[in-house]
Amino acid sequence: MQNIVNAVDSGEALxxxxxxxxxxxxxxxxxxxICEETGMGFAAVARVTDATWTACAVLDKVGFGLKPGGQLQLHTTLCFESRAARLAIVIDDFSESEKYRAHHTPAIYGLRSYISVPIVLxxxxxxxxxxxxxASPAAVSDPKIVxxxxxxxxxIGMQLDSEQRQWSTESQLLRERETATLREQFIAVLGHDLRNPLSAVSATAELLSRREAEPDIAAMGHRLKRTASRMARLIDDVMDFARGRMGSGMAIALNDESELGVHLRAVVDELCMAYPSRVVDCSISLSGPARCDIARLQQLMSNLLANALTHGSxxxxxxxxxxxxxxxxxxxVSNAGExxxxxLLPRVFEPYWRPKTSAPGGGLGLGLYICQQIVKAHGxxxxVCxxxxxxxxxxxxxxL
Structure with a gap:
């Protein structure tokens, strides 16, 4: 049939x-x-836009020649008029219809009976x-048929709406996953590339801090060393976060440690020196071997204690x-204060989350997230309370 367009619309939406x-x-x-109840030989679900008529599902018992994906010239169909009026068109016999007797659609397709009902979401x-x-008359105007x-x-409209909403949700989730992956890859690369210039800054700071004959320059070197150390910790946090999110979680290396308490105490002493005006009441009573990743447990202690010193009274x-x-x-680790x-308690372990009361220039909001990952990796x-x-x-x- 010359009016049937067999090509499928290439548009993704269609x-x-x-x-x-x-x-x-x-x-x-x-x-x-529909075919059994009406005695008609062809039934279809059609996608009708302001420019195209496309078959989406077809039951063809009369050899009409149209399959799913096939198209008709829009203006040769009565669906075009049904769409414009948003009303059903029902015709038992074109030859007896005053309105449609001379219409071009039955002449083009050799039709006698026709029914078309809008599908609206x-x-x-x-x-x-x-x-x-x-091609034969049919009693389609029967109210039961209509x-x-x-x-x-x-x-069909309700099912399509459900399908559309599900597709929209899945597409949004896919885009968010892709964006998150790209962001975390970028973070990992950035963190890696920052290490080299930071090493140069740290080396310079070390040299300046040794200029004991020039106290002002030595003091500047010490300040620069502290800044470089803080930057190094931030980069470590970023790298740990990226590795944890892009892989299967935080990697740990378990070893038998006999002096876990000594290693944890060293972290506390280091932070006490960094916060000389603060009081830390520390009691560590650990004995016997422990199978753990000592570096990660030191990182856990460091993050928890630094967080308490920063936000506590x-x-x-x-x-x-x-x-x-x-x-x-x-x-x-406990601290007094607000x-x-x-x-907000369930959110404290979320990455990048910081309370609104946090002072500008603080961390990235990854410390507690990394603490949680370290503990999870150890089982x-x-x-928090x-x-x-x-x-x-x-x-x-x-x-242990």
Whole structure:
């Protein structure tokens, strides 16, 4: 038939719509019931736009020659008029219809009977038509037949809406994953590339700090060393975050350690020197061997203690406790001060999250996230509690 266009529209949207109809499992049964109830030989679900008429699903018992994806010239169809009016068109016999007797559609396609009902999505978007045709007359104006078409068209519209919303959600999730992956790859590369210039800064700072004959320059060198150390910690946090998110989690190297307490105490002493005006009440009672990644547990202690010193009340001591209890390392760090609101407690371990009260120029908001990943990698748990009376306490429990 010369008016049938066999080429499938190359547009992604049209292909998606055809696929969406194909995924509605009830459509073939609907088309079969339509043909059985009306006695008509051709039924279809068509996608009708202001420019195209495309078959999405077809039941062809009369050799009309149209298959899913096939197209008709839009203005040769009555669906064009149904779309414009947003009304069903029902014709038992074209030869007896005063309105459509001389219409070009039955002449072009050799039709006697015709029914087409709009498929409209719940949000009001016009999708297309559920239609049936035949070369013989048919009693399609029967209210029961019309009602059947309307019910089927509504069901198809609701299914298409559900499919569309699901596709939109999946597409958005895919874009977000792709964006997150690119961002984390960028962070990893950036962190790696920053190490070389930072090493040069650190070396320069070390040389300046040794200029004891020139106190001003030596003091400048010490300040630069502290800044470089802080930058190095930030880069380490970024690299740990990127590795954890892009891989299977934070990697640890487990070894048998006999002096875990000594190593943790060294971290506390280092931070006490960095915060000479603060009081740290430290009690570490650990004995016996422990299988762990000592560098990561030192990082855990460093992050938790630095966080407490930064956000805790400057007039109250920070309390550090480390003991072995039932085969578990129980490490806690507590500070006094403004408590964390209950609704924000679940967020403290999220990457990049910082409280609104944080001073500008602080960390990246990765420290507590990395702490949690270190504890998880050791098979343990990290919890936080916060109140006005007891302050804020982070407690890690790690099997040894």
């Amino acid at each position: 292909a998606r719509d055809i696929g969406a109809v194909a995924r509605i499992g009830a459509v073939p049964s609907m088309l079969k019931m 719940p949000d009001g978007e016009y999708f297309g038509n559920l239609c049936a045709i035949d 009602r059947m078409f309307e019910v089927f068209a509504n069901l 400057p007039d109250a001591p920070v309390v550090v406790r480390a003991i072995v209890e039932e085969g578990m390392l129980v490490l806690s 408590p964390i609101p209950p609704q 343990g748990t990290l919890e 916060s109140s006005i009376t007891d302050g804020t306490r982070f407690t890690a429990r790690i099997p």
